Amino acid sequence: MVQTREADVIVVGAGPGGSAAAYHLARHGLSVLLLEKSEFPREKVCGDGLTPRAVKQLIDMGVDTSEKAGWVRNRGLRVIGGGIRLELDWPDLASYPNYGLVRTRFDFDQMLATAATGAGATLLTSHNVSGPVLDAAGRVVGVTAQVGPGKERQEFRAPLVLACDGVSARFALALGMAKREDRPIGVAVRRYYRSAARQSDDYLESWLELRSPAPAQRGGGRSLREDELLPGYGWIFGMGDGRVNVGLGVLNSSSAFGKTNYRTMLTDWLSTTPDDWTMNDESYAEGPIQGAALPMGFNRVPHYTRGVMLIGDAGGMVNPFNGEGIAYAMESGTLAAEIAVHALARPAGPERERVLRHYPIELKARYGGYYRLGGWFVKLIGNPQVMKIATRHGMPHPMLMKFVLKLLANLTDPRGGDAMDRIINGLTRMAPAV
Template sequence: MNHDICILGAGPGGATAALHLANAGHPCLLLDRAAFPRDKVCGDALSGKVLSELKRIDEKLTSQLAAAPMQVPSWGIDFFAPNGQQLGIPFKPDFNKNTDRAAGHVAKRIDFDNFLVEEVRQRPEIDFRENVDVARTERTATGWQLLNKAGEEVATCRILLVANGAQSEFARKVAGHALEPDHHCAGLRTYYDNVTGLSPNNFIELHFIKDFLPGYLWVFPLPNGQANVGVGMLSKTVAAKKINLRQRLDEILTTHPTLAPRFAQAERLGPVRGFGLPLGSKRRPLSGANYLLLGDAGSLIDPFSGEGISHAMVSGRHAAIWAAQAVAKGDFSPAFLKNYDKAVYNRLWQELRLSRVMQRLLNFPSLFNIVANRAVNNPTLAETLSAMFMDLDLRERLRQPSFYFKLLFGRK
């Protein structure tokens, strides 16, 4: 069956695109190889940017998420520098948990992705099909043909929105997104019960440990006293130093002077699972003839924090806009669809560049310590670190020379 718009992948990017199309009255076909709810290896943090994108889909979604038992509200970030300096940055200064709406949440991806999919199921404009494995895509005179493993046609479409994740074969073979170790992160994630010392305000923790740099370890609180725990490091470094991430994760949790006591009685829940993250530290093409790349398939993951959900949702929103315009104009050319690239990078590129700088800082522990020590007394630097996880538009302040002076020298 022929469709104007087909979306591959019902994760946050694909679901967001489908929901925005539905809001605008445009029908679409949404395909996913899995049946929901399904797990996705991730850090599970939902930043303020995620909440902002939910609100753009439907105002009620943020309230529904906040009321859901699958999540905990998170009020900030604890950065731990290599010298042990703890830098606690609330998402909102002087927050009041009794009256303020949380600026972030933590929820397992199996639950959050299903939360979006349940909304997708309510929309008659979306033809949502699960357990559909698109094994191959073929160019046609008018768009794309989608085929299953048996070579049978699943559907055809005029424009294909590719949101099928970091391992997207389409992104690799058609769009030319090669795996570049300097722009790719290797990560591990597992779940624990009974980790002590978690923040009473559910601050997410990022630990930058001296003998593990330029990697980092995270501890994110979850409902029912559980925690998402993992490590991430540039694939280039993992290969060059022949680092066994699973071994290092175990070593840190059993020997680190601060973390070991907190994990002494903790119980690991299930296996340690690995994943790869194509980072947005390099500007890559996000479109071509009759297609757009969304989220992880577009290599849009934050190079410093590893956060990808909000960027997937931002790209999903813009993909819906430009796919609808392409259909309206009957123009699916690479030249026209470049407008999608411009829109996404106009929103995200300055932040991605700043995160790349922060990522490189991890190669210099002493410099990182100076930044952490300075941030304790420098509100501008603290706010900037916080803004990387929020929906605070950094573009204007990054264009102002005075911002950099305050960033380096400001104390008030």
């Protein structure tokens, strides 16, 4: 006999978006089941760097972001490209803190899930959600899950389901919601290395140009040719524990997308880094190179349908400008929770549906124009030569790069900001929403 358990809301996936949603739902007194297929702590492929947008979400959840609590703070972004190194501090804004953070995903997700349970949500791990439960009208009224090592089938019922199951978006796929091929997507690979020289840093580091040794150098000889320019961008984030997170991303606007061995590309790039960084030495590597897709620019819609809200990566909410996903997962989870609270306070039927249908409208208002700009940006930088020209002519101008940082990180004050904020906010309002 299949067991059935009921709640006000079922949240599928205890990543940052799911835990943020569960936290805010529970704080408002709703009964929440947070279903996670894995056990904590667990590894996730991630750059481990958090911008001030994500930091704000942590603060809103009551998370202690002090260094004493194990976080590594940073002042901003160091950009390397065109032969120039430029350090850009995070902007001083009323809307966001002026610092970023680094922390491994190995315990980050568990910390957020613990905050959600502290607010009253019920976390059930080793619960692999396998599909929706539908009523006679085709509306989702619950989920089925395979539970524990025996994969016993169990049913969970709720008037609302939040799909926060990441880039795989298995729940959305089970409802026939395929991703849109006309939206940007990226691939990122990363690896940890032990590096005494780079283990801590006041800045997140972004490489706008990646190079690999010229062919003659790979054979041991010395080449007069310039190192080869690789597609994509790279990062180096000091973890503060003797390790660095090193990775790269490639966008589908690049001709190399889907045709390149990204793991080889990573090691080729790292072979050009200084010896004392120990990133060109396999003996200093910790674990394999791992990769994941970055679904961008609302590449899966609608974000609400038939009793299901899509959150974060499941709804393709990664920022096309910088590949950031955690902040948008948490923001969309928080927004979904706010709307769900008001919807469930109304009787089932047209009144409740009117509120729930506001979720995709609000997402579009917040991010639609910005993501449209990001889509155009992705098409431009997919060409390494365009990136080369942009870095060579843009990097020597710190004021321009400060503007670029605000644009790429989506860090502006919506009202009362400076001239840069007003320009960026105006551009996002004028761009047709995706």
